[in-house]
Amino acid sequence: MNMEFNVRGMDFTRAGEASAKIKKALQLVGMEVSTIRKAVIVAYEAELNIVIHARQGILTLFVHPDRVEIIAEDEGPGIPDIALAMQEGYSTAPPHVREMGFGAGMGLPNIKRCSDHLDIDSRVNSGTRLKATIFNNINGE
Amino acid sequence: MQKYFHSVKLDKENCKGCTNCIKRCPTEAIRVREGQAQIIEERCIDCGECIRICPNRAKLAITDSMDRLADYKYTVVLPAPSLYAQFGPRVMPGQILGALLETGFDDYFEVAVGAEAVSQSLRQFLRGSYPRPLISSACPAVVRLMQVRFPGLLEHIVPIDTPMEISARMARESVMRQHGIKDEEIGVFFITPCPAKVTAVKQPYGDRSHVDGVISMTAIYGELLGRLDSQPAGERAVLSPPRGVGWGKAGGENHSIKGRSLLAVDGIHNVINVLEEIERGGLRDIDYVEAQSCTGGCIGGPLAPQNPFVSRVRMENLVKRLKAARPPLPDFPTDPEYYRLKKPILPLQGLKxxxxxxxxxxxxxxVEKISADLPGLDCGSCGSPNCRALAEDIVRGYAETSYCVFKLREKLQVLAREIVDLSHLQPPAMRRDSSNGGGGEDGQK
Known part of the structure; x- marks a missing residue:
């Protein structure tokens, strides 16, 4: 079972819509509360990364009984140094975006904190593909 | 057999089966079937939005009648702070308390006093460590909303009981101490501005509620007005601290906590937006969120008779007056455990x-497949609040695609076309009679 959402760059008014739909879908399925909570944060941060940095992208949700996978694929500037981008507080968001309260450099660290597996594949001036896996641990964490 | 108690009920006589309520409900808990609204019990949070929106007054709140006072040897009335704001500028809380006693109660205990005690307990709790932001437990509709739609945030709810419960407990203990009356002989009655408080008493978060009955503010309002008009005497001592009274309106709870990073949100749909933000990992810089289901806070409750914008002014003026009077604060229990919720608040499964x-x-x-195929107009004519909800209902087996008037029309068009096509077909024996006269030539030879 998968669901796809188109995300447009710089469209802040609609940022969060895809992750809200993802949350609703996971609640309908009855995934564990802790799984949903982590998946929502991962989906929202990934969605926001596309909005802030990329021209456009697609957020895809895969639902399996034992895990949730979230894939964010975008056309954008790419990440030159992934290790640096994973550091808390490191941000390349433009000043006007930061003034709106976004781009504090916590996006990727938050995604990493909330996922059990994280793969990032990025090409500069082309785009980024992020795949996060969250296990659905039936008896709590 | 009813699994859950709900104060909000349908009046079948008055329900026309319109779609106003289904579209307003924050948990998509209402469907229209066979010309009548039906409430899905697992999802209803008793916020009363449907009571407000129903043009036919077909949604009501079940509350207790004054007859229940006779079940107890000694009765105590607990006026919610919002009650004080329902009357004209000259009516003082002391007179309202006097009028309340005349309606048949033996004693009163002001919930504003309990609110002050809870504020102290909250201030103390906020000095410790806790998940940020904490969310208030005071509005039972918000707590139920979180149990149904935001189970992942339940650990953010401050584990401190509500002013209503704390007031009821203090009132009971005081009556037992002063009059030597047994716990079960004391009847504690809350005057409520909303149906959610009724549900909170009949189905409490913890093991028991200290409140025995809940009386609608609207139901008792007329009687209070009459008594206040006829004899302005009979004034009673007011212990309500100004900040405790302020709890009755939006922002008042935060005002009584003071001095931290505090967010106040009112109106159930606004509350949902804030909770979604917290769920996404946001608002970590906020210490405490006061969240109230009704716009304006408790004064905006569906059972509060006065216009909430008028009552807000009345309340603000009253708070000023009480501040000037500086009534002495009663002694509150100092043990933090006294105020703690006795049980964790658990998720309610209504969406799976x-x-x-x-x-x-x-x-x-x-659901995804059906939903993509529906028109997406969210008209509600099918009896479900929107197209996606209809898709869910179809998959659950509660609805059919033909409930959608647009889908039905599409089907009818196809069927009509087929009927027309079929009508052009003729059996061989009839072909000779066709209008152009040549229909039968092939068969003639």
Whole structure:
């Protein structure tokens, strides 16, 4: 079972819509509360990364009984140094975006904190593909 | 057999089966079937939005009648702070308390006093460590909303009991101490501005509620007005601290906590937006969130008779006057445990498609497919609040695609075309009679 959402760059008014739909879908399925909570944060941060940095992208949700996978694929500037981008507080968001309260450099660290597996594949001036896996641990964490 | 108690009920006589309530409900808990609204019990949070929106007054709140006072040897009335704001500028809380006693109660205990005690307990709790931001437990509709739609945030709810419960407990203990009356002989009655408080008493978060009955503010209002008009005497001592009274309106709870990073949100749909933000990992810089289901706070409750914008002014003026009077604060219990919720607040399962995970996932796939095929106009004519909800209902087996008037019309068009096509077909024996006269030539030879 998968669901796809188109995300447009710089469209802040609609940022969060895809992750809200993802949350609703996971609640309908009855995934564990802790799984949903982590998946929502991962989906929202990934969605926001596309909005802030990329021209456009697609957020895809895969639902399996034992895990949730979230894939964010975008056309954008790419990440030159992934290790640096994973550091808390490191941000390349433009000043006007930061003034709106976004781009504090916590996006990727938050995604990493909330996922059990994280793969990032990025090409500069082309785009980024992020795949996060969250296990659905039936008896709590 | 009813699994859950709900104060909000349908009046079948008055319900026309319109779609106003289904579209307003924050948990999509109402459907229209066979010309009548039906409430899905697992999802209803008793916020009363449907009571407010129903043009036919077909939604009501079940509350207790004054007859229940006779069940107890000694009765105590607990006026919610919002009650004080329902009257004209000259009516003082002391007179309202006097009028309340005349309606048949033996004693009173002001919930504003309990609110002050809870404020002290909250201030103390906020000095410790806790998940940020904490969310208030005071509005029972918000707590139920979180149990149904935001179970992942339940650990953010401050584990401190509500002013209503704390007031009821203090009132009971005081009556037992002063009059030597047994716990079960004391009847504590709350005057409520909303149906959610009724549910909070009949189905409490913890093991028991200290409140025995809940009386609608609207129901007792007329009687109070009459008594206040006829004899302005009979004034009673007011212990309400100004900040405790302020709890009755939006922002008042935060005002009584003071000095931290505090967010106040009112109106159930605004509350949902804030909770979604917290769920996404936001608002970590906020210490405490005061969240109230009704716009304006408790004064905006569906059972509060006065216009909430008028009552807000009345309340603000009253708070000023009480501040100037500086009534002495009573002694509150100092043990922090006294104020703690006795049990954790657990999720309510009302949204799952199936209890079997594999099946639920395949059902979600079907929901997506059906939903993509529906018109997306969210008109509500099918009896479900929007197209996606109809898709869910179809997959759950509660609805059919033909409930959608647009889908039905499409089907009828196809059928009509087929009928026309069929009408052009003629059996061989009739072909000679066709209008152009040449229909039978082939068969003639």
């Amino acid at each position: 498609l199936s209890s079997d995970l594999d099946q639920a996932i395949s059902m979600l796939g079907k």
